[in-house]
Amino acid sequence: MPLPSLIESPLSERELILVRETDVPREKLYAGWTQPELLMQWFTPKPWITTSCEINLRPGGTCKTIMRSPDGEEFPNVGVFLEIVPNEKLVFTDGYLPNWEPNPNPFFTAVLTWEMLPSGNTRYTARAMHWTQEACEKHAAMGFMEGWGKAFDQLVELVS
Amino acid sequence: MPLPSLIESPLSERELILVRETDVPREKLYAGWTQPELLMQWFTPKPWITTSCEINLRPGGTCKTIMRSPDGEEFPNVGVFLEIVPNEKLVFTDGYLPNWEPNPNPFFTAVLTWEMLPSGNTRYTARAMHWTQEACEKHAAMGFMEGWGKAFDQLVELVS
Numbered sequence: 001m002p003l004p005s006l007i008e009s010p011l012s013e014r015e016l017i018l019v020r021e022t023d024v025p026r027e028k029l030y031a032g033w034t035q036p037e038l039l040m041q042w043f044t045p046k047p048w049i050t051t052s053c054e055i056n057l058r059p060g061g062t063c064k065t066i067m068r069s070p071d072g073e074e075f076p077n078v079g080v081f082l083e084i085v086p087n088e089k090l091v092f093t094d095g096y097l098p099n100w101e102p103n104p105n106p107f108f109t110a111v112l113t114w115e116m117l118p119s120g121n122t123r124y125t126a127r128a129m130h131w132t133q134e135a136c137e138k139h140a141a142m143g144f145m146e147g148w149g150k151a152f153d154q155l156v157e158l159v160s
Numbered sequence: 161m162p163l164p165s166l167i168e169s170p171l172s173e174r175e176l177i178l179v180r181e182t183d184v185p186r187e188k189l190y191a192g193w194t195q196p197e198l199l200m201q202w203f204t205p206k207p208w209i210t211t212s213c214e215i216n217l218r219p220g221g222t223c224k225t226i227m228r229s230p231d232g233e234e235f236p237n238v239g240v241f242l243e244i245v246p247n248e249k250l251v252f253t254d255g256y257l258p259n260w261e262p263n264p265n266p267f268f269t270a271v272l273t274w275e276m277l278p279s280g281n282t283r284y285t286a287r288a289m290h291w292t293q294e295a296c297e298k299h300a301a302m303g304f305m306e307g308w309g310k311a312f313d314q315l316v317e318l319v320s
Contacts (some may be wrong), residue, residue, distance in 0.1 A: 012261070014261075014262070014264075047206075059210070059219040059242060059243045059244075060242065060243045060251065065296045071176075082219060082220065082242060082260065083219045083260070084219075089261055090218065092227065096268075096269075099271075100242065100243070100251055100269055100271050100289060101172070101289055102255065102266070102268075102269055102289055102291040103291075104174075104288060104291060104292065106255075106291070108262075109256075109260055109262055111259075111260050127267070129260060129261055129262055130262060131262040131264060131266070132264065138292060
């Protein structure tokens with residue numbers, strides 16, 4: 001069951017932050033983010049779909065996805081994992097291409113955490129941290145909050 | 161004993177590469193890079209010195225150093241570790257500040273590898289990979305090859 005959204009302030013004008021609480025255990029949420037066959041089922045807010053997902057879960061490993069728009073256009077995406085703490089934290093970015101090659105056009109770094117609350121619920125925090133304020137504003141205008149929020153709801157529904 | 165320098169081509173116009181061979185075992189070279197009390201003794205080409213070094217050796221952990229010029233000016237520096245394979249590979253960058261905050265002015269990412277050769281020697285490869293070609297050219301003009309080469313010689317002398 002998704003619970004009401006929480007509000008938390010970003011740390012800087014280069015950061016977007018989404019905080020949500022759920023009664024789903026964090027192990028299930030983490031599995032949804034790290035197992036391709038699960039990720040493909042919730043990652044893109046409908047009516048978009050994820051048609052492909054490859055995950056190499058180690059620092060420097062890649063997460064390759066292909067998203068398909070309602071009219072059939074495909075958007076491949078490659079991210080690189082930076083930090084992995086099973087069930088607790090996942091950090092990834094497009095600031096690198098494979099083999100630590102710096103991406104000339106870095107957009108953002110995602111820092112995801114799943115905290116177990118005293119109530120037994122899980123608090124999910126997604127920070128999107130940008131190299132520039134301009135990129136941050138663009139990301140907000142692209143609908144980060146709505147998109148990531150909707151994707152979170154889809155994940156909760158899937159693994160509940 | 162330092163052996164002659166080797167020449168290897170960079171992978172792109174955004175990369176500088178230094179390759180050296182030595183009969184020092186890679187475990188000793190890796191120790192020199194990861195133990196502060198060793199690092200301080202070789203890290204800066206003389207007459208510069210390193211006056212402080214703190215290392216938190218994990219992905220996302222920092223390496224904080226202070227370098228002092230011959231006329232006493234101090235230059236603090238913070239890097240963040242990205243990938244750590246003991247005795248084999250070390251990747252770090254100034255593209256991030258602590259806590260994965262993107263650095264608005266990223267300069268380069270270092271990918272260091274130590275390979276054991278059939279001869280028993282160690283091949284050290286230092287790749288400096290930049291977000292822009294401009295940064296790469298600046299780094300070359302700052303004397304990357306000479307500076308890192310001299311520092312390597314100092315490390316080899318220290319741990320031999």
